[in-house]
Amino acid sequence: MYLEKINSTGDVKKLSVDEMKDLSSEIRQVLLKKLSEHGGHIGPNLGIVELTVALHYVFNSPKDKIVYDxxxxxxxxxxxxxxxxxxxxxxxxxxxxxxxNPEESNHDFFNIGHTSTSISLACGLAKARDLKDENDNVIAIIGDGSLSGGEAYEGLNNAAEAGTNMIIVVNDNDMSIAENYGGLYKNLKELRDSEGKCQCNFFKAMGLDYYYVKDGHDFEQLISVFNKVKDIDHPVVVHIHTIKGKGFEFAEKNKEQWHWGMPFVLETGESRFSMSDTEDYGNLTGKYLLDAMKKDPKVVAITSGTPGVFGFCTERRKEAGRQFVDVGIAEEHAVALSSGIAANGGKAVYGVYSTFLQRTYDQLSQDLCINNNPAVILVYSASVYGMNDVTHLGLYDIGMMSNIPNMVYLAPTCKEEYFRMLKWGMSQNEHPVAIRVPAMGVIESGVQDKTDYSKLNKYKVTKAGKDVAVIALGDFYQLGQSIVTKLSNENGIEATLINPKYITGIDEELLESLKKEHKLVITLEDGILDGGFGEKIARFYGPSDMKVLNYGIKKELLDRYVPEELMKKNRLTDVQVVEDIISIIK
Structure with a gap:
């Protein structure tokens, strides 16, 4: 066993090439064991084993600084x-x-979870190094489709201009999460096919030096090229061809499926979690949009490198043909593209995770909403119950999107409302429409939604009462139901329950009417309180005697939290909310 002797990067430098090969095999076994039990990113890590070992063999981390895109x-x-x-x-x-994560180790320099940033960050490290007249190497590693993001081009442009030591390792496994899209990737293929010798070379055209490694799993090739570029006095690209999922048959054969995964059975590749009988909004949305495409050739589904988010598996992508567009990992372009399609009479539907939509604020406000173009944006995992890494939080969408003029942001509470909203958003021509896709499973109310969503900001009273009104937004509507039931059963209080549906506006007529028989209004939202939905309600009641309690998540950077614990911490259980209500009204 070699891995048990590796306690620092210095131990890697003591190994021979054959020993590094054995170490790589051990690392893959360790990775597969943990990933099969814990889940995580499978293909990207299996594909970068030799490259990483070779980096630490040649370079001197943390003096030499490595930034992973x-x-x-x-x-x-x-x-x-x-x-x-x-x-x-x-x-x-x-x-x-x-x-x-810099908090874990001085070998890490940034918390990074969004794409196309490593070159820009590395440029900053290099600039500070040069200002201090130091001489360490700065290495930016980029791959998995990250070159499709606009910031990657900005970083490459700056790196070429700076004209100092900067080593850009392009880990080219011919994949993003799904297949690569875009003109740059055609050039990467030409470079791979010609072993880096074709006349058209994007990186050289940018003013960068260039090396190609045909086999990114061959230590002799890797060590040779890294020794050539170590301590170089100008910016250079090292283009390395690797295999995503290397060493695990299932991951090599189905690279998209094995990019990331839940725990699985190592011997068979089968998931430890059966989802076959469970409906999800991604799959349902994919079916709905594909059917809409067949009826209307102007409908187009857009993704920025995550087609699975709204159910566009390989088969559906093929069936959709030109009515499906993957722009690569380029969320800003996806929003502007959607606006352009809508401006010219097309029906654009962009599916995106909330955490990645954060990258698009300028395009949302400038390119889409100022022009008031009727594109539809489906926002996924915008919830306490969504992704929970500090780099992937989806809780900030309400404050970001609901305060942009012209945007209509909707929060369905069930399947019936979701598809009614989607149908309306795709058929109307008056507004940009975003829908906060429910994140707590597919809930069916059993009641057809007949709401006319063109009559903006009209809330729905689902239970009429007095004294207390509970306005429960989107995914927290079920919490609202539980609170109202608890108030009735345990305290004899028949509270009003309201499903607001609209995040971007308030129903002034309804809110005004509550003043007659209500003393307290409760707002519940599955997001950050600051700048959120509840504050709009509180501001409306500010000059009046109405008391308002806003419930949501305190503004903070959370990392790998347990949702149930976070809910309790923010007094977001039915027991806690009822306690607060009773303490105020009695």
Missing amino acids: VSHQSYVHKILTGRKEAFINSEKYDEVSGYS
Whole structure:
């Protein structure tokens, strides 16, 4: 066993090439064991084993600074930099995050979870180095489709201009999460096919030096090129061809499926979680949009590198043909593209995770909402119950989107409302429409939604009462139901329950009417309180005698939290809310 002797990067430097090969095999076994039990990013890490070992053999981290783009491919780096126990010992699996983290190690320089940023960040490290007249190497690793993001081009442009030591490692596995899209990737293929010798070379055209490594799993090739570029006095791209999922047959054959995964059976590749009988909004949305495409050739589904978010598997992408567009990992472009399609009479539907939509604020406000173009944006995992890494939080969408003029942001509470809203959003021509896709499973009310959503900001009273009104938004509507039931059964209070449906506006007529028989209004929202939905309600009642309690999540950067614990911490259980209500009205 070689891995048990690796306690620092210095130990890697003592190994021969054959020993590094054995170490790589051991690392893959360790990765597969943890990933099969814990889940995580599978393909990206299996594909970068030799590259990472070779980096630490040649360079001197942390003096030489390595920045991983997205950093979901940094597991091997963590194993080699003193954190191997978190991959070997199941009791310590959660002691490290799935991304680089300076709090864990001085070998990590940034918390990184969004894409296309490594070159820009590395440019900053290099500039500070040069200002201090130091001489360490700065290495930016980019891959998994990250070159499709606009910031990657900005970083490359600046790196070429700076004209100093900057080593950009392009980990080219011919994949994003799904297949790569875009003109740049055609050039990467030409470079791979010609072993880096074709006349058209994007990186050279940018003013960068260039090296190609045909086999990114061959230590002799890797070590040779890294030694050539170590301590170089100008910016250089090292283009390395690797295999995503290397060493695990299932991951090599189905790279998209094995990009990230839940725990699985190592021998068969079968998931440990059966989802076959469970409906989800992604799959349902994919079916709905594909049917809409067949009826209307102007309907187009857009993704920024995550087609699975709204159910566009390989088969559906093929069936949709030109009515499906993957722009690569380029969320800003996706929003502007959607606006352009809508402006010219098309019906654009963009599906995106909330955490990645944060990258698009300028395009949402400038390109889409100022022009008031009727594109539809489906926002996924915008919830306490969504992704919970500090780099992937989806809780900030309400404050960001609901305060942009012209945007209509809707929050369905059930399947019937969701598809009614989607149908309306795709058929109307008056507004940009975003829908906060429910994140707590597919709930059916059993009642057809006949709401006319063109009559903006009209809330629905689902239970009439007095004294207390509970306005429960989106995913927290079920919590509102529980609170109202508890008030009735345990305290004899028949509270009013309201489903607001609209995040972007208030129903002034309804809110005014509550003043007659109500003393207290409760707002519940599955997001950050500051700048959120509840504050709009509180502001309306400010000059009056109405008391308002806003419930949501305190503004803070959360990391790998337990949803139930976070709910309790923010007094978001039915028991706690009822306690607060009773203490005020009695």
